[in-house]
Amino acid sequence: MKICKLSFVAWLHKKIVEPLLQILKKGAEPRQLALSTAVGTALGVFPIFGLTVFLCGVAIAVLRERCHAPTIMLTNFVVTPLELSLVIPFLRLGESISGGSHFPLTKDALKLVATGEASSEVLLAVLHALVGWLVASPFMFGATYVVSLPCFKFLVQKFKPPASPKQPLYLETSDIKIKVRDL
Numbered sequence: 001m002k003i004c005k006l007s008f009v010a011w012l013h014k015k016i017v018e019p020l021l022q023i024l025k026k027g028a029e030p031r032q033l034a035l036s037t038a039v040g041t042a043l044g045v046f047p048i049f050g051l052t053v054f055l056c057g058v059a060i061a062v063l064r065e066r067c068h069a070p071t072i073m074l075t076n077f078v079v080t081p082l083e084l085s086l087v088i089p090f091l092r093l094g095e096s097i098s099g100g101s102h103f104p105l106t107k108d109a110l111k112l113v114a115t116g117e118a119s120s121e122v123l124l125a126v127l128h129a130l131v132g133w134l135v136a137s138p139f140m141f142g143a144t145y146v147v148s149l150p151c152f153k154f155l156v157q158k159f160k161p162p163a164s165p166k167q168p169l170y171l172e173t174s175d176i177k178i179k180v181r182d183l
Contacts, residue, residue: 019074024159028068030152036068037152038145040075042137045083047090047129052076052083087129090136094128097135103128 023033043055056076060069088105095102103125 016078021159023070024155025161027161030149030156032068033071033152034145034149036071037075037148038141039067040072041079041144042141044076044079045086047087047133048126090132091125091129093132093135094130097131098128100124100128
């Protein structure tokens with residue numbers, strides 16, 4: 001058990017902590033990091049598996065300099081367990097908003113899905129989950145931005161690179177030394 005725990009901690013440090021420290025040490029703006037974290041969170045919990053990376057890529061292309069691409073992708077990676085856990089709440093929220101029928105989550109329903117007999121019901125359930133995500137994601141975006149902005153202000157201040165000493169743009173003639181080589 002202890003070896004498993006140590007390997008998980010090493011994996012967590014390598015995949016999440018080290019990239020975050022690299023991002024913070026580069027000296028990015030806290031507002032840009034908070035915006036990128038909020039975008040990565042909102043898009044990272046999209047209820048259709050496999051599309052979150054594509055959606056984050058589109059967001060990076062649209063937002064360009066206003067966002068920090070590595071932060072969006074890191075956040076997308078970090079919220080993957082949250083994405084998996086929010087599919088059913090998004091489905092139920094979408095069903096209650098649209099007044100649709102309740103999609104049964106039983107082993108028989110899974111069997112119908114696997115055999116292809118429940119295709120219209122599954123499509124309707126996916127649409128309900130999308131409605132639930134569309135309603136919930138702006139709130140998730142706002143909450144993530146509000147919570148992460150003070151955190152990034154503190155972290156950027158703590159990990160900012162040291163200021164380099166001011167160097168003149170020109171050299172004094174006494175600083176220039178010419179080396180002559182014997183041929």
